[in-house]
Each structure stands twice: as structure tokens, then as C-alpha cells.
Amino acid sequence: MKPWISPSILAADFSRLGEEVRDVLSAGADSIHFDVMDNHYVPNLTIGPLVLKSLRKAGITQTVDVHLMVKPVDRLIEDFLEAGADYISIHPESTEHLHRTLGLIEQGGAKAGLVFNPATPLEVLSEIIELVDLVLVMSVNPGFGGQHFIASSLDKIARIREIIDASGRPIRLQIDGGIKTTNIQSVAAAGADTFVAGTAIFGSDNYAKTIADMRREIANKAS
Numbered sequence: 001m002k003p004w005i006s007p008s009i010l011a012a013d014f015s016r017l018g019e020e021v022r023d024v025l026s027a028g029a030d031s032i033h034f035d036v037m038d039n040h041y042v043p044n045l046t047i048g049p050l051v052l053k054s055l056r057k058a059g060i061t062q063t064v065d066v067h068l069m070v071k072p073v074d075r076l077i078e079d080f081l082e083a084g085a086d087y088i089s090i091h092p093e094s095t096e097h098l099h100r101t102l103g104l105i106e107q108g109g110a111k112a113g114l115v116f117n118p119a120t121p122l123e124v125l126s127e128i129i130e131l132v133d134l135v136l137v138m139s140v141n142p143g144f145g146g147q148h149f150i151a152s153s154l155d156k157i158a159r160i161r162e163i164i165d166a167s168g169r170p171i172r173l174q175i176d177g178g179i180k181t182t183n184i185q186s187v188a189a190a191g192a193d194t195f196v197a198g199t200a201i202f203g204s205d206n207y208a209k210t211i212a213d214m215r216r217e218i219a220n221k222a223s
């Protein structure tokens, strides 16, 4: 699967969000990662469906992957489907009925993502893998940008890569948290193909150069 670099707008300048999104897309980003936090499932509060709707209205047509860190989650799925989400990713801890919640995303016409926190066991994945289009491995505890990458995530990525390959399904394997030019190669080598980066991209002086550097590191993973 073609590697995707997906900047997290959590680290963007929210006073000029449309411009930031346009800039990062013209700098070569493949998709936009949209972090939704509710001050309940995670101890932080960010943005909701209205913001995605505004970006769509402003002419942003590229892929947006919505990472829902909210509980309860089902009601908001409807709103994000309507707002124009392409992918919607959820944490198994945020719903009592995971199979039904993933089904809501699929029936709404979006692609479904399943997110694993650093301490969440992987067992559930094989039970519902036929409903999953993306697996997201959190390499920090969810809630904040700018945290340090947790090294044990590499092993988790490698284990999920095996499960995905054995399933034969076209599932993206995404990593989120503390990704930078200096560690992206090891994550790619472990088997990730979709890379979220907030601080490393929006905190840099030159988005295009940072994204190009990341792409080069990913391409060099085998050498």
C-alpha cells in the first residue's frame, strides 16, 4: 500500500485553520488527521463536526481521517459522516458494542478504523477484522500532541502487520504519536504504512521539506 503522511491538525494554528490545511496539502500531505477530544474519554477538548463541515465548505476535498477520542461515540459518528469524514477511527473502550459501532461507520459510507492504546490488548482485532479498513496504533497515550514516542509500539506494529497480512484485507496500518523524521523509518520498517505527525510537521519552518524528508526516510526503510 502506498505510504501516506497524514498531518494532525491538532498542532496547526487554529486561527488560520483553512490556510494551514491548504498549505500542508500543497506541501505533499496525503490526508488530514482530525483529532476529536471530549474532556471525558481523554483529558482534553478539541474540535467537532462543525469544523470539518467548514473545511469541506471551504473546498477541502482531500481525504480526512477523523480520530474520535470521545465517549459515548455512536451519536458523533452520525455527525461526522454527515460532515464529510472519509475515515472514522474509534477506540474499543469508547463503546459497549464495538461490532455495532464499526457497522455504523461502514453503513454510513465511510471507512472504519480501530485504535489501540499503548495498553490495549490486540485480541479483539481478529474478531471484527472484516469490519476494519484501518488499524491505528497509539504510540503515546491519547489526549495531547507533542508527547514522546513509546518504543514498545514498534513490536505492536509488527504483530498487527502479521495479522493484517494473514487476513488478506486491504487494511491501512497507521501510527499516531511522537512521529518525527528521526523515528519514522523504524516505524515503517516495523510495518506501518500511514503516518500521523502533528508537531513534527506544523512545528517545522518548511512543511514541504519535512514531508519530503519523512517520505525519503520511509523509502529507505529496507536499506
Ligand code: DX5
Binding pocket: 008, 010, 011, 033, 035, 067, 140, 141, 142, 143, 144, 145, 146, 147, 176, 177, 178, 179, 196, 197, 198, 199, 200
Ligand atoms: C494524540 C493525537 C495525535 C497527536 C499527534 O492523542 O491522537 O494525533 O495530535 O501529535 P504529535 O505528532 O505532536 O505527537
Ligand code: ZN
Binding pocket: 008, 033, 034, 035, 067, 176, 196
Ligand atoms: Zn490522533
